Amino acid sequence: MGIHLLVDFGSTYTKITAIDLDKECIVGTSKAMTTVKTNVLEGFDLALEKLTVSYPEVSDITGVSACSSAAGGLKMAAIGLVEELTVEAAKRACLGAGALVNLVFSHHLSRKEIKQLKNADIDIILLAGGTDGGNKECILHNAKKLRDANLGVPIIIAGNKDASDEIEEMFEDSDQEYYIVDNVMPKLKKLQVKEAKDVIRQIFITKIIEAKGIKKAEEKTGEIIMPTPEAVLNAAELLAKGYEDEEGFGELMVIDIGGATTDVHTIGEGFPKRSEVILKGLQEPFAKRTVEGDLGMRYSANALLSLVSPYEFKQYYEYDSDIESAANKRHENVDYLPDTDEEVAFDKALARICCDYSMSRHVGHVEVVYTPLGNMYYQTGKDLTDIKYVIGTGGVLINNADAKDILKEVNKKSNKKLELRPTDPTILIDRNYILSAMGLLGQKYPKLALKLMKEHLV
């Protein structure tokens, strides 16, 4: 069996985790700067060298799997008809596939929006609109606009199936690369994103990796099989569900506070827990991921500050130093490491706000309706009050002594009563940063990946 290497080409670091398949343990990890601009193999070789020096037993390498979020990750545009319906379904397909959704459009695309698409650095466009048998006029209009714009970006069409033949005829004679897949919302409020997600991954593997200069790595690593966020989501799902006789943790949540974004993943149905609650809105995916582009510790520190009032920030931060300049310093210098107590406290404040705000946006909400039969409640989104485990990952959290304290922000709050947040879950930290690696390992060795996660999340 030998040693299996799991590689993560991140935006800053290339990380390698070595697994001994016979002894069923993690041998060791190493990292080096990612070198996308020159040759991505340089960074990989350096990390591998470091690994073999510290762990000489890493010699008999029998397999390698890799994921990547380098060069900005996977960037997508989601287009649909009604904002709360097919637009939202398209967004969820993108997020579930590990992408960042940079542009979102509803109804008929305008020239202005086509211009935005042209100017934005987008890797894939997902075009939805209409239920099967429903509206097809809008998706036909948008498909034509996109064809005429000739953006040179792959387009996935995941809308009303009644329109797919006409769209195919439209694209057949053009140079446009296109894929026609199952409708992301075949019936009202029903979510069906699997095929769209699969095609996103397939395009990522065959095209995007090359465009971002990461393809070279495949000489040594074998196929890069998925974007890193998808690996994390897969790891979370495996850990929740369990595998064969190895039991899982049940419903859980993973929070990844990064420099630019905060990702929240939950595994669980999140159905209403009481009979007087009525579920509203689009069906929720069992494994749900949301990404907050304005909540981050470095690049997004500025954006974060514009969300909270100075008064609110003071609730998290006791020093009198200038908040704005501290945030700017982080925005401009994304590799910044805090060196004084004050700066450490500032980072902690940022992390707590990331955690609190991302939770408000991720969890479901209830709204009271006063009816002649008494109070009833609408629930939009997932009820996560019974989530048992919250797992923290990402550079900020795993190296922070106060990580568990920071993650307590997920809990129910007296001033946010209508949010269906967890109530005192067990908090675990991904101290060795293995979640994405375990998502990769789980593709081939699910049982081992599950066992290692149970051992290493503390």
Place this chain on the structure above:
Amino acid sequence: MSTVVIGVIGADVHAVGNKIIEHVLTEHGFNVVNIGVLSSQEDFINAAIETSAGAILVSSLYGHGEIDCKYMRENCQEAGLNNIKLYVGGNIVVGKQAFKEVEQRFKKMGFDRVYPPGTNIEDAVRHLREDLGE
């Protein structure tokens, strides 16, 4: 096959009639999109846009239908649903009022068909066939 959106508007949770309407319309060959109870005008309109529905059938049993249905026609027009048929039925006003007057008021609000309590759903089926040209 025509698509119709049905549901119960406002803070009204009467679910039984809603299920019966779904059942009968489906039996008669309509593609029924049922958005259920506690639905807002926006829910009806969004569903009609995505499914390209020919008609919206609004039910209301708790007496506040008149308030809940206010400006529904205007909101449809605002959302680009220019030719959609709007039907309403149930106990749609407060107390006992002469149905003729009630019907007139709702027609003035832009509803194409208005039904008093105790209407047979088959009547609506006939009207739908007429109005949607089947």
